[in-house]
Amino acid sequence: MDGDTMGGLSPAATARFGIPVAVLAEITHRCPLQCPYCSNPVEMERAQAELSTEDWLRVLGELADLGVLQVHFSGGEPLVRRDLERLVARAAEVGLYTNLITSAVTLTRERLAALAEAGLDHVQISFQSSEEGLGNRIGGYRKGHAKKLEAATWVRDLDLPLTVNAVMHRQNLHQLPEIIEMAVALDAARLEVANVQYYGWALRNRAALMPTLAQIETASAVVEAARARLGPRLVIDYVEPDYYAARPKKCMGGWGRQFFNISPSGKVLPCHAAETITALDFDSVRDRPLAWIWEHSHALNLYRGTDWMPEPCRGCAHKEEDYGGCRCQAFALTGEAGATDPACALSPRHEEIFAAALRDSATGSDRFTYRNFAGGTLEPVTEPADDAG
Amino acid sequence: MSEARAALGPQSRPALPRFVKLRHDRARGIWVLLAPERVLVPDETAVEVLKLCDGATTLDEIAAALARRYDAPRAAILTDIAAMLDDLAAKGFLRDMSEAS
Numbered sequence: 001m002d003g004d005t006m007g008g009l010s011p012a013a014t015a016r017f018g019i020p021v022a023v024l025a026e027i028t029h030r031c032p033l034q035c036p037y038c039s040n041p042v043e044m045e046r047a048q049a050e051l052s053t054e055d056w057l058r059v060l061g062e063l064a065d066l067g068v069l070q071v072h073f074s075g076g077e078p079l080v081r082r083d084l085e086r087l088v089a090r091a092a093e094v095g096l097y098t099n100l101i102t103s104a105v106t107l108t109r110e111r112l113a114a115l116a117e118a119g120l121d122h123v124q125i126s127f128q129s130s131e132e133g134l135g136n137r138i139g140g141y142r143k144g145h146a147k148k149l150e151a152a153t154w155v156r157d158l159d160l161p162l163t164v165n166a167v168m169h170r171q172n173l174h175q176l177p178e179i180i181e182m183a184v185a186l187d188a189a190r191l192e193v194a195n196v197q198y199y200g201w202a203l204r205n206r207a208a209l210m211p212t213l214a215q216i217e218t219a220s221a222v223v224e225a226a227r228a229r230l231g232p233r234l235v236i237d238y239v240e241p242d243y244y245a246a247r248p249k250k251c252m253g254g255w256g257r258q259f260f261n262i263s264p265s266g267k268v269l270p271c272h273a274a275e276t277i278t279a280l281d282f283d284s285v286r287d288r289p290l291a292w293i294w295e296h297s298h299a300l301n302l303y304r305g306t307d308w309m310p311e312p313c314r315g316c317a318h319k320e321e322d323y324g325g326c327r328c329q330a331f332a333l334t335g336e337a338g339a340t341d342p343a344c345a346l347s348p349r350h351e352e353i354f355a356a357a358l359r360d361s362a363t364g365s366d367r368f369t370y371r372n373f374a375g376g377t378l379e380p381v382t383e384p385a386d387d388a389g
Numbered sequence: 390m391s392e393a394r395a396a397l398g399p400q401s402r403p404a405l406p407r408f409v410k411l412r413h414d415r416a417r418g419i420w421v422l423l424a425p426e427r428v429l430v431p432d433e434t435a436v437e438v439l440k441l442c443d444g445a446t447t448l449d450e451i452a453a454a455l456a457r458r459y460d461a462p463r464a465a466i467l468t469d470i471a472a473m474l475d476d477l478a479a480k481g482f483l484r485d486m487s488e489a490s
Contacts, residue, residue: 009416019416019417021428022428065416066416067414067415067416067417069412069414069421069423069428070423070426070428095412097410097423097424099425099426121407121408121410121423121425122408122425122426124425159406159407159408160408161406161408161424161425161481163425163426189425189481190425190426231479232479232480232481235480237426
């Protein structure tokens, strides 16, 4: 375990795959919302499996020693943990830039003030829609949308920068112009327009979520126009859906290169979805120092760089641009995490898999399977209230 | 964020807002500017300028200090740093405290 006492990386490791920049700390999988595209694994970790406060206080120090610059407190809903203020204070103490990624539906003004006092730097609030009817239906939580709007005003009152995060899919893409206006009205500095990525819960709900090609073309044009109109007043980060691209996304900037994720029980994952790859074993911060894990974890080393690649990636001119796409998507769609991401037009499975997926956009039912600890619950059937959507 | 921001002038008092942090990154041996979902790497000159952006010192005074330190013409430095800081201000990462009063 060389390098442990230093608390940092060996020079060889630093040269080979670099120092991680940002870490997603998923401190719990518990959440009051039930979004059908949740990025948590279908098999979620329960409260009794979660890391203790002391574990997290130690891990935050290890992150800073490793050279991590930003920590994103996420979940589940991170506000569920009553020790969040202590974790934020510790992160601030060791010099980490702190982001809170929240649904905000259980936030109070007092708690937000306490978090700001503890050193919180930035708040990101998720919105499911631009209006409460659809928003509350997607989140499976009554009055959620109104609570989010209220919480967003508190964020700005406290002079914290606000990011609005909007996960987009077939059932809300038509609201994109209103979502952009909402972000402006809330005085957000950033808007993340993130199209659903299809693994875990979202893959189970793909038929209800997959957008049409026409929707995506419209959305891209709406984003372009808004950027031109708003300039730096609202920075719009737009994640295009790779189902409609010819090239796969450079997922996480490459496996185990710049980011990692810590699960509620302490597992170190290359991304939040990596546990969907059921063949992998991940090291835990309960058993090993973080610096050791980043350098030596079998799961992290498995798809690092380009040596692991099969054809057509191995001989491809773009292999350093996209690192073969997304391992989770490759596993979800082909059963092999080491396969070329079928999002790539050069994948031999591209036509067969993507043609089928796109049929979902035209023929799929809008009915959701809600995310929960029970393994999912099908949305109740109600009388159609209107067809304005 | 705020509307119709005026360009920085000699009497501006630039400061980083609370949520933008200039830090020395020990692991990489560089200075970084940390902002929401962003890590910027300012060059050596920019770091020296940002260290002086305390919200009390005017841009003109910052230029004078740098002119003395680097034995360079003050007017040219003022133009250069105003452009650099304007760019940061446009992103919402820098404020002019002289506008607050």
